[in-house]
Amino acid sequence: MTELTWLIVAGAVVGLGLALMISQLRPAPPDLGTVLERMQAPSGVARPVADGGFLDRLGMPLVGLPGVRIPHQQLALTGRTANRFMATKALCTLIGLAFPPYVQLFVVLFGLHPPLLLSVGGALALAALLWFLPDWTLKGQAEEARTEYLHAISAYLELVAMERAADHGPAESLRRAATVGRSPVFRQFAAAMESAALDRQPPWVGLTALGERLGLTALTDLADIMQVSGTDGASIYTALRARAHNLRSELLSADQARATVESERMVIPGTVLVLLMTVLIAYPAVTEMFGGGGI
Missing domain, CATH: 1.20.81 (Receptor-associated Protein)
Known part of the structure; x- marks a missing residue:
């Protein structure tokens, strides 16, 4: 009964998220304050303008969340809007919350009964991890840009x-x-x-x-x-x-430093391969030697 209750709650959360996303499909009236701010922007400031798509409308209410830092410079480098960035974070978080309950549902169908605390903890941990996933992705894209x-x-x-x-x-x-x-x-x-x-x-x-x-x-x-x-x-x-x-010169130095780091990373797979080959080659001889000594 407890597992069924958890599944019902998880389904309600997913349904609420889908309802919120569908409600954002209806085009909203333009924000007068945003339009005036764009018109009075300083000279030469070409800000990314939301195209009115689904993600932009979905992320608009999330931009002003307290405690959330929006990397405006990185977004400007990649040509993305803050609305789209926040919408991506919200969707990733919803996926993280919904995935463990559905996995538990399939596990229950096979006759297993994992602890409820494991599913709840997994959902919260995965949601927290996926919340920061767009930040990490944006950082790499901004460096390339x-x-x-x-x-x-x-x-x-x-x-x-x-x-x-x-x-x-x-x-x-x-x-x-x-x-x-x-x-x-x-x-x-x-x-x-x-x-x-x-x-x-x-x-x-x-x-x-x-x-x-x-x-x-x-x-x-x-x-x-x-x-x-x-x-x-x-x-x-x-x-x-x-x-x-x-x-x-600065760009060349950065490329050389990046190449050095990549070369150092390639040493680890090579070392592991050499170690595996050594074990595979030496194992029969060592086994034979110790087996012969025991006889």
């Missing part, structure tokens, strides 16, 4: 330097260099400068806002260099080439 951004910024620095060498102005050099690339990163640069232009701001203001939002120091350094060139008329060709060289 950050590396892609840094490579693009290195190329962008060289392009801006060449535009300055061609005797174009600082603002024109930034815009012309951004039109050369066709990658999403270069389109972000162009969008940030276009947003700044709509507010009648120089393009380096947009790049500064974008760099601060993404946590990319290299991009804010480029904006600072171009701002000095635009206000003081300084020649910054050498400074741009030097910053690009330093950034490439």
